[in-house]
Amino acid sequence: MKVANPLRLSISNSDDMSKFLKRILIAMLLFSALIVGVCFLLHFLRQKPVTYDSECVFVWGDSGMYQGLDLKLLGDKMGKQILSAAGHGSGIYDFLVSQKNIPDNAVTVVSFSEAALCRNPLSDYNRKGFEIDCLKEVFLSGCSVNECIRIFSLNKKSFRYMAFSNSPHTMYPFADSLVYPEPLPLWHSLFEEPKDWFPWKAKAYTKGLQHLFDKHSQIILVQFPFDKQVESFAKNSINRHLSDSLKRVLIDEYALKYDSIVLHSDSLLMHDLSHMNEVGARLFTLEIAEILRADTVNNYFIEVMIQ
Amino acid sequence: MNLLILALFKYYDFFVTEFAQLFHISTDGLLLKVILPVGISFYTFQALSYSIDVYRGKIEPTKDIIAFFAFISFFPQLVAGPIERATNLLPQFMKKREFNYDTAVDGMRQILWGLFKKIVVADNCAVYVDNVFSSYQTQSGSTLLLAAIFFTFQIYGDFSGYSDIAIGTAKLFGIKLMRNFNVPYFSRDIAEFWRRWHISLTTWFRDYVYIPLGGSRVSKAKVVRNTFIIFLLSGFWHGANWTFIAWGAYHAILFLPLILTGKNRKYTNQIAEGRILPTLKETGQMLLTFFLAVMGWIIFRAESIGMAWEYIQGMLQFGTIKASYRFFTWPGMWPTNLFIIITLLMEWMQRGKLHGLSIENYNKMFRWVLYSAIVILIVYEGGQPAPFVYFQF
Numbered sequence: 001m002k003v004a005n006p007l008r009l010s011i012s013n014s015d016d017m018s019k020f021l022k023r024i025l026i027a028m029l030l031f032s033a034l035i036v037g038v039c040f041l042l043h044f045l046r047q048k049p050v051t052y053d054s055e056c057v058f059v060w061g062d063s064g065m066y067q068g069l070d071l072k073l074l075g076d077k078m079g080k081q082i083l084s085a086a087g088h089g090s091g092i093y094d095f096l097v098s099q100k101n102i103p104d105n106a107v108t109v110v111s112f113s114e115a116a117l118c119r120n121p122l123s124d125y126n127r128k129g130f131e132i133d134c135l136k137e138v139f140l141s142g143c144s145v146n147e148c149i150r151i152f153s154l155n156k157k158s159f160r161y162m163a164f165s166n167s168p169h170t171m172y173p174f175a176d177s178l179v180y181p182e183p184l185p186l187w188h189s190l191f192e193e194p195k196d197w198f199p200w201k202a203k204a205y206t207k208g209l210q211h212l213f214d215k216h217s218q219i220i221l222v223q224f225p226f227d228k229q230v231e232s233f234a235k236n237s238i239n240r241h242l243s244d245s246l247k248r249v250l251i252d253e254y255a256l257k258y259d260s261i262v263l264h265s266d267s268l269l270m271h272d273l274s275h276m277n278e279v280g281a282r283l284f285t286l287e288i289a290e291i292l293r294a295d296t297v298n299n300y301f302i303e304v305m306i307q
Numbered sequence: 308m309n310l311l312i313l314a315l316f317k318y319y320d321f322f323v324t325e326f327a328q329l330f331h332i333s334t335d336g337l338l339l340k341v342i343l344p345v346g347i348s349f350y351t352f353q354a355l356s357y358s359i360d361v362y363r364g365k366i367e368p369t370k371d372i373i374a375f376f377a378f379i380s381f382f383p384q385l386v387a388g389p390i391e392r393a394t395n396l397l398p399q400f401m402k403k404r405e406f407n408y409d410t411a412v413d414g415m416r417q418i419l420w421g422l423f424k425k426i427v428v429a430d431n432c433a434v435y436v437d438n439v440f441s442s443y444q445t446q447s448g449s450t451l452l453l454a455a456i457f458f459t460f461q462i463y464g465d466f467s468g469y470s471d472i473a474i475g476t477a478k479l480f481g482i483k484l485m486r487n488f489n490v491p492y493f494s495r496d497i498a499e500f501w502r503r504w505h506i507s508l509t510t511w512f513r514d515y516v517y518i519p520l521g522g523s524r525v526s527k528a529k530v531v532r533n534t535f536i537i538f539l540l541s542g543f544w545h546g547a548n549w550t551f552i553a554w555g556a557y558h559a560i561l562f563l564p565l566i567l568t569g570k571n572r573k574y575t576n577q578i579a580e581g582r583i584l585p586t587l588k589e590t591g592q593m594l595l596t597f598f599l600a601v602m603g604w605i606i607f608r609a610e611s612i613g614m615a616w617e618y619i620q621g622m623l624q625f626g627t628i629k630a631s632y633r634f635f636t637w638p639g640m641w642p643t644n645l646f647i648i649i650t651l652l653m654e655w656m657q658r659g660k661l662h663g664l665s666i667e668n669y670n671k672m673f674r675w676v677l678y679s680a681i682v683i684l685i686v687y688e689g690g691q692p693a694p695f696v697y698f699q700f
Contacts, residue, residue: 017406038683169432
């Protein structure tokens, strides 16, 4: 048997090949146009705005905020409805989508989360719905194409979505000792290794805040505490340095009033290394309710500490 | 040598653990704990087919090392089949291949259909299946039954989808791979099911194990032995777990009455040939065979024999309508049901053809509308990306 190069496909019929390639190219262009077209169509179908009452208090954050704020207690203390878009793993894209739904002149409590800024975007649970504008914002901030495709793919089925809900957060119960859902070395790597995505996340986060300022919202930025085991190495880490810089920029640029809430208790207030338990959440909620009731004008940066 | 490599990587730890448990000895320092190379069962069997065919004189030993390794490692089917025979694939690498427009277009259609089955059907089913199988103790009987049916379609969409992608890709290179699935869920009995499911593996066992053992032309006792051997081997081929062996044994038990009564080749033609719809009898036969396959897939999917037994017990108790209503009202449930129906309808209409999207004779406009609809469904309705189930084998 005559041996031919097994890796070579003969193109003696080159007309066939060029016809095939041309048609494949045309098909790819047509399908791409179709996909983009459907994407825009869905986007416009979603344009029917979900309107919220500006008298409500709006909350956004990742798990720190979700576990750290008792919505029912805050609502009772303020006599207002509290709507929350906080959730475990919420990323910066979710923040952009959520802030878009906040009406003008509303009170907004937003998490300043080092974890959300440092966390790998692949671990962000960005599922608040598909918004072309927000995807564009994260892309222009420097988010990679891959991550944008991932966000698109996570949200492509969200025809209609509700960014905010008044369902109460499920608090972590009190316990005598910390639980360790994530090992300590994971937190080491989160803080101590430089993150390529930090700059674009910080930029997109700042843009989101800018939109809220443009809507004349009263903004309360809240930084939740870590357990002292994490703090011991986080305080001198590269990423703490970066987040502190961002914090200073935000405070200066938006003239935020810096305040700290120091929580005292004989009981353990943390559930794990990065989330408060229900006792800590209740104490914090009472404090923030006081601030919100006393001052309805100024914007704040509040750092929560545990003593 | 081929089998030794497979045994070391895939079965060594299993046998050591089982022996250690049997004789109450420690496995410390005895286990290899190596990561299983992707697709090892597939290319090992392919390499074996070459050695056996050369030994039997069916093909000449090749001196062309590039052709040989191209045969062993041809990328579209390397990790999950179809398991090719040296007699079919090797000569194709040694002769001049010409690009053929119609074959390439058909290959693209087959790839598209494979992607649909994997991304739209299998990945969407997987969400519910994983959910129910991971909490089967708390689910109602009807929910367990529905999840088992979903797994039946998940594994079909996943594996036949991969095969379609592999065969379609090979067509672009002018290589013709063997068919691996032929609408198995339209089978009228278990024997027909096995002629239509994972054809490359079943024919491999038939040609290299069953027939050399005497096949069905021996005494009835030996027929029973041979049948059990190939089904148990087929189960064990999937992995070192008792569930796969039990799955093989289950199918052997279903197959035996047919072969012993000489009815195993009763249905060799296509169902409802020349008709649009099946007869009532054929429908009943299909449903019964499908149900038997579903029961088998529960054993296959379970993590242990105990779990499979508890799952089937729970399923046969039947739960409240409310519980199954909840299953149907899970977000995304109805679209997934619709995708399964679309797949069944397409494959029913194309059952005499090589794949579900063999629509070259249809109107051009219809074809392009269908392609567009499938692309849109793949992009917008695909489930959570998950690796192919058969990559683990």
